[in-house]
Amino acid sequence: MDQRGVILVILFAVFILYIRDQNTYKVKSFSVPALAEPIRFLLSYGNLVFEDQRIQLGEWERLKPFTPYGKEPILEYKGKVAHHSLAICRYLGKKLKLVGENDWDDLEIDAAADTISDLRLEIDQYFYEPDSKIRAQKKEILVKEILPLYIQRLENQIRENKGFLAIGKLTWADLYYAGLYEYLHYMLGFDFTENAPKLRHLKQQVYALPAIKAWIEKRPKNNF
Amino acid sequence: MDQRGVILVILFAVFILYIRDQNTYKVKSFSVPALAEPIRFLLSYGNLVFEDQRIQLGEWERLKPFTPYGKEPILEYKGKVAHHSLAICRYLGKKLKLVGENDWDDLEIDAAADTISDLRLEIDQYFYEPDSKIRAQKKEILVKEILPLYIQRLENQIRENKGFLAIGKLTWADLYYAGLYEYLHYMLGFDFTENAPKLRHLKQQVYALPAIKAWIEKRPKNNF
The missing domain is CATH 1.20.1050.10 (Glutathione S-transferase Yfyf (Class Pi); Chain A, domain 2)
Structure with a gap:
């Protein structure tokens, strides 16, 4: 493979990793089974790929200003950020057909x-x-x-x-x-x-x- | 009209009143613009017929045990009872197409x-x-x-x-x-x-x- 070939392969790999990352749900929360645990239950129930990002206590003060209303948990998906555990659980419930008929x-x-x-x-x-x-x-x-x-x-x-x-x-x-x-x-x-x-x-x-x-x-x- | 005719007309009128009553939303709440007011805003916005039933303070202790979780406001529709103002507003939002596309x-x-x-x-x-x-x-x-x-x-x-x-x-x-x-x-x-x-x-x-x-x-x- 020539140099151009190598660059193309690298670019392709970066693209695939980017797409995979974009399609992965990311749950950001404290490292306890509190408000984020229902979200993790639903993601697990649906066999959805997710990153379980635990916020350490020391990190929180730094991260807090960047959260939508200074609260956790947060769900990231395709570059978008969602907050509010009930709203997130309802969204996942729809995806997983855990909703009603009307x-x-x-x-x-x-x-x-x-x-x-x-x-x-x-x-x-x-x-x-x-x-x-x-x-x-x-x-x-x-x-x-x-x-x-x-x-x-x-x-x-x-x-x-x-x-x-x-x-x-x-x-x-x-x-x-x-x-x-x-x-x-x-x-x-x-x-x-x-x-x-x-x-x-x-x-x-x-x-x-x-x-x-x-x-x-x-x-x-x-x-x- | 003979006696049988009169009875039929009365029965028909009762039936119509029953159907009309069943299809009317009933909002039960305290007589203040608090948690029920968004429900009344949505019903009004949609020009939906609703009965605005105000609970007087003296009545509350008697009614409370019959509410789903001892709270108001309540929405009644077709003989069914709903509670939780956010859930009720979301339901009405769907009826009135005040929701998203996905x-x-x-x-x-x-x-x-x-x-x-x-x-x-x-x-x-x-x-x-x-x-x-x-x-x-x-x-x-x-x-x-x-x-x-x-x-x-x-x-x-x-x-x-x-x-x-x-x-x-x-x-x-x-x-x-x-x-x-x-x-x-x-x-x-x-x-x-x-x-x-x-x-x-x-x-x-x-x-x-x-x-x-x-x-x-x-x-x-x-x-x-």
Whole structure:
């Protein structure tokens, strides 16, 4: 091969690498199974190639100004940047046909995912409270009032939906819930599904999906 | 007409009223322009027939246990009940073709609406804080740090999107923002768009849409 041939081969290889890179999803997030984990669950479920880019704590201050609203996780794809874990999960849910058959179905799936997100926000409010006295008060209300209400309603909802959160079949809302489970468990300090057999079973069902099982086995160890 | 004829006419009338009732959207919410107002903006924009059912404060304790998660607003349609204002607005957005042309477009619209919702939650955190000292601290951080960050980024976002929140044209995220504007203004106690010309102009654009203008004129007076 002459010099020109070598240059052409190199250019071609760079082009292929560029195209491959452009078509790879990149998840940027902290190195814990928190808000990004449902995204990684969905990408794994769909066998989509993705780069799992973990932000180290020391890097965050440098990266933060370049994120859309100073928050993680972020999804990059074909040079575009997306934020907001719920919006990203809904997008992947569509790609993977984990959605409904009509707009009302999707409304029910969206509301189910929003309910899980609401529950997360309620737990957040206690967990990130800096004042220890107020934190204890918040935990009391959370554990005695808020959590039982959510669990009771979610158990009913799952019963009415044949073991799933919405429309009687597996949707992205179920993967969103199962992906967020560890974070909720971690913040609460106990397994809230202990007396919630439907929520427990649904989580186990998602964890048992071959692609999710494989992901959990190969992912980096938790770093809470 | 004999007795049988009269009965048939009555039955027919009841049937027609039933069908009409089933096909009417019903918005149940408190009597303030808060989370339900974007829903009413969208229904008005689409000239969809809706019943605007206002919950009086005294009624709420009685109704609350019958709502999906003890929250308002609620949308009823064809005997089905939906909750979560963002999910409802997205559903109406699809009906009214205020969405994108592909899944990535919709991801951007969803993330824009979520950002407005995040801003609302940040303002909520201060507004509903019961301890007056902590409330003052929260307001300080909100007004000096959080709000400027959101405003600066939203101004850029609107500039990049030809005057809208996403994809360079009017979407349901814009109506969501404009519908929520009064609530944000009320909680903050000042007009946060005063030094945010793009946000201000976008709100004015939505308010100037004939269907929105007509709705604002005919709706019940604010009841904050």
